[in-house]
Amino acid sequence: xxxxxxxxxxxxxxxxxxxxxxxxxxxxxxxxxxxxxxxxxxxxxxxxxxxxxxxxxxxxxxxxxxxxxxxxxxxxxxxxxxxxxxxxxxxxxxxxxxxxxxxxxxxxxxxxxxxxxxxxxxxxxxxxxxxxxxxxxxxxxxxxxxxxxxxxxxxxxxxxxxxxxxxxxxxxxxxxxxxxxxxxxxxxxxxxxxxxxxxxxxxxxxxxxxxxxxxxxxxxxxxxxxxxxxxxxxxxxxxxxxxxxxxxxxxxxxxxxxxxxxxxxxxxxxxxxxxxxxxxxxxxxxxxxxxxxxxxxxxx
Numbered sequence: 001x002x003x004x005x006x007x008x009x010x011x012x013x014x015x016x017x018x019x020x021x022x023x024x025x026x027x028x029x030x031x032x033x034x035x036x037x038x039x040x041x042x043x044x045x046x047x048x049x050x051x052x053x054x055x056x057x058x059x060x061x062x063x064x065x066x067x068x069x070x071x072x073x074x075x076x077x078x079x080x081x082x083x084x085x086x087x088x089x090x091x092x093x094x095x096x097x098x099x100x101x102x103x104x105x106x107x108x109x110x111x112x113x114x115x116x117x118x119x120x121x122x123x124x125x126x127x128x129x130x131x132x133x134x135x136x137x138x139x140x141x142x143x144x145x146x147x148x149x150x151x152x153x154x155x156x157x158x159x160x161x162x163x164x165x166x167x168x169x170x171x172x173x174x175x176x177x178x179x180x181x182x183x184x185x186x187x188x189x190x191x192x193x194x195x196x197x198x199x200x201x202x203x204x205x206x207x208x209x210x211x212x213x214x215x216x217x218x219x220x221x222x223x224x225x226x227x228x229x230x231x232x233x234x235x236x237x238x239x240x241x242x243x244x245x246x247x248x249x250x251x252x253x254x255x256x257x258x259x260x261x262x263x264x265x266x267x268x269x270x271x272x273x274x275x276x277x278x279x280x281x282x283x284x285x286x287x288x289x290x291x292x293x294x295x296x297x298x299x300x
Contacts, residue, residue, distance in 0.1 A: 136149070173219060
């Protein structure tokens with residue numbers, strides 16, 4: 001039996017072996033190499049190597065396809081039981097969407113990705129919508145604000161390159177206890193990884209936008225990406241973020257949600273310029289009012 005696969009936008013611009021591993025569950029490298037070599041798997045009717053990059057419209061022909069041979073490699077769609085409330089929350093937090101990506105305004109309290117003791121996450125929700133959807137970056141569970149979700153592999157890679165080249169600008173807002181001695185500066189800080197104790201060099205720009213009642217509203221612009229980077233930087237400035245249960249030792253603010261928001265994303269795609277801002281959550285704006293702050297988005 002012959003099976004033909006036509007490459008679409010969601011599958012293009014990757015190696016043929018990696019595509020086959022995703023299309024069939026648990027397909028191993030030796031199986032792919034052997035069948036490419038024996039011309040059982042052809043690309044556009046010709047012999048090809050495992051590292052060949054496939055393009056939109058390419059045709060992969062599997063000449064020896066049969067249920068007996070490929071049954072154990074058949075792709076099984078894995079879905080989680082996602083509560084309708086989470087689906088509704090997700091749809092309501094979409095700020096922008098086109099054919100290639102979505103920008104959401106993540107609410108505080110939901111993890112970006114699954115892990116131990118995490119039953120629901122943004123990643124689980126989007127995979128329930130389409131297996132082609134991918135997170136391109138992450139936010140802490142307690143952090144609210146902007147997240148990008150790619151709808152296909154091409155844009156997953158595109159945004160990955162933007163982040164790596166620092167061509168995607170991120171601006172965060174945080175309500176912090178205390179006021180830094182220097183109101184505007186860069187912080188270069190070595191942060192130890194939680195996984196292997198490797199020290200990672202981080203760089204963060206910050207600027208105090210306003211301060212009142214021993215509280216400051218600070219803009220952070222990270223030049224690097226490290227888990228908890230801004231929360232650690234704020235602590236090192238002597239101004240831990242309100243509601244930070246890990247790095248803020250002031251127990252009187254422990255009942256507050258973390259006052260850290262991924263507020264703005266700026267990036268270019270071809271001739272289009274994107275500048276997206278978060279709608280600050282109510283607990284964030286309520287706390288500013290409590291401290292008699294007047295928030296002016298124009299100063300961000």
